[in-house]
Amino acid sequence: MEKDKRQLVMEWYDLYYDDIYRFILFMLGDQQVCEDFVHDTFVRAYAAVEGFDNRSSVKTWLFSIAKHIVLDEIRKRKRRSLFSFTNGVKEIPSLFNMEEWLENREEVRQLLTEIEKLRPNYRMVVILKNIDECSSKEMAEILNWSEAKVRKTLSRAMKSLKESRDRKGGRQIEQIT
Amino acid sequence: MSKSHEDWDELKSYAPPEEAKENGRHRLWKSxxxxGEGLKGNKTKNKWRGLITACSSILVCGGLLAVIMNNNLSGQNGGDEGNQPEIQPLDLSQFSWGLEGVYAKKEAEGLVIYKENEEVPVGNARLVSEEEKEEITQSGAMYVDKQLAEFPYPxxxxxxxxxxxxTVLRYHFFIPDHEDWIYFVFDYPKLEYAEIFNLISTLKIQDREPYIHNEPLYVNHGYGIFLYPTDLIPVTVEYDEAVYIWENPSQESFAHYVEKLEASGWSRVPGIGKEITFESSGEIVEISWNDDELVYKYQYTNQEDE
Structure with missing residues (x-):
């Protein structure tokens, strides 16, 4: 059973690594820490797998673990400036330089900067919805909110993002439905 | 599509570096x-070994035979031919297989398949129509669709x-049966890859002569690209090492296996000793064969040092 448990968590890692990585990266904007926290997410999942019930999917369960880690981190420290590379400041070296990825993606860089400025709850719903493509039901499970609260928060977050971009003379932000 | 949508799409398409994922996998496995070491103590290998040794094929086959004797065989092949729109339930007596420790129970319209000493079923079998088959194969998130032509039955x-x-993966097998399909389902990891393929490759259906391929059969496990013989039984399967009992070992079979691996695109790494090493796309697999055991050791390039 122990073997199966380990095998199962490794399978989950292969299936959900990208989703969890993106969520943590865009929430914290720190690649080095991101890799550590992805690791911590799956280690915690392994430790808690016995208590996982099938009421939620594995995906939402893993996201809820990652959410706790991320919020904990945000509370613990004065958050390092998200996506500081947008200001030309080098982040802690990681295996991948996101600056390279953002080269010639000026609008995407701008969008990330605006997401960075959102309060954590807004940032979470925006990322879960528009980047990780979670449904309202899944977001409600991950955040432990009602679906109504998810919809309301998302609406406010998107409005805030739109206003922020409009002020900058940027494009309209559209919510992907 | 608006440009704003494109920005979100760009973010959605952001893929973490493969190297980071590989390193993370290695690190997670170690963690x-x-x-787990603290929890499990010192057991797995010997326990599996003991189990496999203790469970003789006579027990399993005997169990199935006993059921065969007790079942009424008369209605198996359709029975009333004038009235046949209903799909007939499967009968236990129709099937047997060479995999030890896995048995079936008759339930409702089909069979429920269990592993010895496990309460949760590992699979099931039933007869389905062409329409049901279509429905099944089109409703789930099916990622592999493959013909196993050299197996006992198409x-x-x-x-x-x-x-x-x-359950991470669900294997669906369909074997044609007149107008219908005999449909087997197995859940991984409730049943390990090698066990699933061992069962299907040794399946026998009553009154239907199985095709016996004149060479060993090989399959991929899960989404992997490495080939494994179908006549394996897992002893210990871990992320970085797997030990299997090889049911039909021989010098000739091993040479054939190595040939097959080379032909499938894996490069053999020159070396001396009993182990044979293959490499492909950053993955290194070392195989050693000892008596009735095949041992696989897996490594990934660019891993962090221990």
Whole structure:
């Protein structure tokens, strides 16, 4: 059973690594820490797998673990400036330089900067919805909110993002439905 | 599509570096293995060994034979031919297989398949119509659709990606049966890859002569690209090492296996000794064969040092 448990968590890692990585990266904007926290997410999942019930999917369960880690981190420290590379400041070296990825993606860089400025709850719903493509039901499970609260928060977050971009003379932000 | 949508799409398409994922996988494995050591103690290999040795094929086959004796065989092949729109339930007596420790129970319209000493079923079997088959194969998230032409019966295999606590992949096998299909389902990891293929490759259906291929059969496990013989039984399967009992070992079979691996695109790494090493796309697999055991050691390039 122990073997199966380990095998199962490794399978989950292969299936959900990208989703969890993106969520943590865009929430914290720190690649080095991101890799550590992805690791911590799956280690915690392994430790808690016995208590996982099938009421939620594995995906939402893993996201809820990652959410706790991320919020904990945000509370613990004065958050390092998200996506500081947008200001030309080098982040802690990681295996991948996101600056390279953002080269010639000026609008995407701008969008990330605006997401960075959102309060954590807004940032979470925006990322879960528009980047990780979670449904309202899944977001409600991950955040432990009602679906109504998810919809309301998302609406406010998107409005805030739109206003922020409009002020900058940027494009309209559209919510992907 | 608006440009704003494109920005979100760009973010959605952002893929973490493969190297980071590989390193993370290695690191995670070490962490959970260390964490697990405290819990499990010193057991797995010998326990499996003992189990396999203790469970003789006579027990399993005997169990199935006993059921055969007790079942009424008369209605198996359709019975009332004038009135046949209803799909007939499967009968236990129709099937046997060479995999030890896995048995079936008759339930409702089909069979429920269990592993010895486990309460949760590992699979099931039933007869389905062409329409039902279509429905099944089109409803799930099927990622692999393959014909297993050299198996005892022409078999269509589908692998479904399942997001459940205890199931990651669901294997669907369809074997034609007149107008219908005999349909087997197995859940991984409730049943290990090698066990699933061992069962299907040794399946016997009553009154239907199985095709016996004149060479060993090989399959991929899950989404992997490495080939494994079908006549394996897992002893220990871990992320970085797997030990299998090889049911039909021989010098000739091993040479054939090595040939097959080379032909499938894996490069053999020159070396001396009993182990044979293959490499492909950053993955290194070392195989050693000892008596009736095949041992696989897996490494990934660019891993962090221990």
């Amino acid at each position: 959970i293995r260390n964490e 078999t269509e295999m589908y692998i479904e990606h399942v997001k459940m606590k205890d």
